[in-house]
Structures are given as C-alpha cells and as structure tokens.
Amino acid sequence: MIEFDQVTFAYAPDEPLFSGFSWRVEPGEHWAVLGPSGGGKSTLLMLIAALLRPQTGVLRVGGTELREPTPANGLILQDCELLPWANLRRNAELGLRIQRLQTRLHHHGRSAAMASDSIAGRTEHWLRRLDIAPLAERFPHQVSGGERQRCALARTLVTEARRLLMDEPFSALDAPTREALQELTVTLCQENRLTLVVVTHAIEEAVLMGQRILVLRRGRPVTARVVENPHHWTPEFRFSPECRARCAELREALS
C-alpha cells in the first residue's frame, strides 16, 4: 500500500508543488499517473521511492514511513539506468549484490549473506522470464532500448520488489516494442501481485496500463483527479470504443 496523507512538498525556494496532497494506492492496484512535463509526476514517484522526503504530512509505503530507498520499490526510469560497464547478467543481479555487500557490512561476516549460486539462480530465472537470457553476456550498449528495459525489469524483479515505480519507461522505444513491453509489464504485475505506478505523459499508455488513472494538472500546487479505467489490458480493450472514449475523457481532463 502507498498512502499519501496531507503531504506537502516543495523544491526550495519555489511554491509547494504538492500541498495537503492525499492519495491511496491499494496493494496490487495498477495506477497510471498522467500529466504534462514539469507537472510533478516524477516528483511523486521520487517521493514514493524515498529519494525525496515530504516536508510535512505522512507518506506510508508498505505500511511504514520510509526513511531510505528500499529494493521493495523497483524504480525504472526512461533509459540509461543500467551500469554501462556491466553485462546484462551483472546488471540484473546488481540489487542482490548490493544487498549482500550491505548485509555483510552490518553483520560482520558472510553468515547472513546470500550465497553466490542463489544470486545466480534467481538472476537466471528472471533473465529467462524476460527473454533476455541469450543476451546475458552483452553490454547495455550492445542491445536495443527495449532489451535494456527488459533488463531493468529483471533487475527489479530479482530483488523481489513489491512495487514497480516506472517513470516514462517506454517513451524512448518504437511503437511495437513499447506495446510489447506495456503488455509484459502488466502481465508480470498480475502474475506476481505487484503494485504498479507508471508515470507517463502519453494518454494511450495511461489508458492501457492503469486501472485507475491519477491526472495531475500543472499548477502550484498541482491539482489531481482520479479517472477509473476498470477494463484496462484486456486483449480487446485497445480497439474498443471504451478505450477511445477514455482517451477523449483524459484529453479533456488535461486541458
């Protein structure tokens, strides 16, 4: 669960971007956050990921107030977040290796830390699930943008994230790749009962990925409203009149 309770956040010295902002995401829900660029979408995601802290109000993620980032929140950005010097396998296992390093540090020894073959096994599983196992020894610049995003997804799922937080994850990709990854993401979230929050400026993406859509309108503070979209990602939805009607409704809400 993600719960914003009267949250205020400002980038000093500007006027608050969010003021008395309340929002609730139930476990396993798929949310899209739609809005213009500079409208606070990414800030919202950074707040959930605990990379930014609210100035007032309470933000509970998974039942607790987060003080520092946790791998339970899988953050996926538009591109370039893979380590350029590590091959896809090393990138996918990064979260686990970070955990192991920090566990050893805190417990002064390897007893509590994860074994290497356990890391390798879990990584291999997700590389296969995301269809990038044959590319595991390649470096990020040697694979396509879509394959890099699959690797970013693998890296997040390997750490057993409970929530996927995505910031314009597919906007740099061509249309067929984007659609395949949108479908894959929703499927993975359903299979693993993950909460999904995807930030986007593309109306169609919001309609396809979000069962509920948070529409942010530019302003200080930003104003928000929720659009329900219960039939997202059923196979026929993309071509249905309901989908077109929803897009029109959102275009209206944004302007």
Place this chain on the structure above:
Amino acid sequence: MTRMRKRDLLVAVLVVTALWQLAALALAKPVLPSPATVLRVLVRELPAGLARHAAVSLARVLGGVVLATACAVPLGLLLAQSRLARRLLSPLVYLLYPVPKVVFVPIILLLFGVGDLPKVLLIALILFAQILVLVRDSAAAIRPELLTSVQALGAGPLAMMRFVYVPASLPAVLSALRQSVGTALAVLYIAELFATDWGLGYYIHLRGTTLMDFPAMYAGIVVMSLLGLGLFFGIDADERLLCPWRTSDGQGLSRSPSGQR
C-alpha cells in the same frame, strides 16, 4: 596513444632498425654503433647487471603508479562528489596541474635524499595530477539517472563506491597512466642521474659520458625503450581485462548517448 596491432609494431621495429643500420654505416663513427653490435653487447650486458638496472627502474615506476593511484583516485572521487572539497582543492589542482613536475627533481632529492623513495615520489607526483583530474571528470560525468536508479536499489555510500564510482573511474586511471607514463620515464631518467648506483638512467648516463662505452649506452637505451613499450602493453592488457565493455566494440561510457543500438 591508441592500441597497436602486433604486425604493425613489428614492421615499425624493422623500419627503425633498418634506418639505424643505414645511419651507422653512413656515419661510421663509434658514437653510433650498428644495431648488430648493440644487440651483441645487450646480450652480454643483461646478465652482467643491465637486467638488474632495468628491474630497479621498473620497480620505481610501478611503485609510483601504485602510490599515485592510491592517493589520486579517492581524492578525485571526493572532488567529484563534494562541493566543499572542490572549493577548497580545485584552485590548488588548477595551479599545480600545468607545472612541469620535473622542476621538483632537485627539491625532492634534497628533501628525501638518496635511495628509491625520492624517485618513486617523483613518478607518483607526475601521475597523481593526471589521474586526479581524469578521475574527477569521469566521476562527475556519471549520469544522474544512473546514480538515482542504483540508489533506489537501496545502495548506501559504500555500495555506490563499489558498484558505481570505482568501476566508472577505472578507464580514467588507465587513460591517465597511458598519457603520462612516458613523461614519468623521462623524469625517472633525470632522477636516476643523482644519488643512486642502480637504474637505467644511471646506467645509460655512466656508459655514455664517463666510460664512453657507446654500445653499452645504446643497449641501455634499447632496454629503456622496451620498458616504456612494456608499460604501454601492460596498460592495454589491463584495460582489456578490467574494462571489457570498452574494448568489446570500442564505445565509451557515461555521457555517450546510449539511446539506440
């Protein structure tokens, strides 16, 4: 200096040897013996002390490399990350960077006296400035999105060092070494003229001036050249080993647009 193909290098060696032979024939004076003479003397001199002179010089260079890397990498990373450190130290770096380090030879020899320490320090000083600047720039050029996404995986300061900053600065260290190892050898030669009985600088200078043993002097020069070449090869090998993503198809990192295939 870019990476060399072995065959091209062999051709270059043959050309230089041929030119040397022609010049020796044309000049016909003891001051320029033929390559064959020098090779004969080289084979004779190596077990008789030249190998040890070379080993001493090599050890001083490697000592300088280790010392400079150990000091410059942490400081470079600090400069890249801390605004305070930048404000305090950047003017100093700016001031010292362009100073030709060879001017410190007399000072360091006076301060640290005889032995290996002043030679190692001098080499370290030359490499230090270069490594510091390149490491600082490469760490500062890491994309903020990359930092954010690794932090989001729960990485603390130590994990950021281990998984991001250190690997990101490795190529900078190797570039810095490649750029300045030639200068380091030149300064080592100067430093070995004083207060030592070992090292290629001492060997070459003594044979060439006091003893007038020109073939042996050339043998020393050949060994010095081989030492420099060996260091270049060593750096290339390290780069293939430590930075496979750069040599895999020659693309750089960090700021380079990795958008499309």
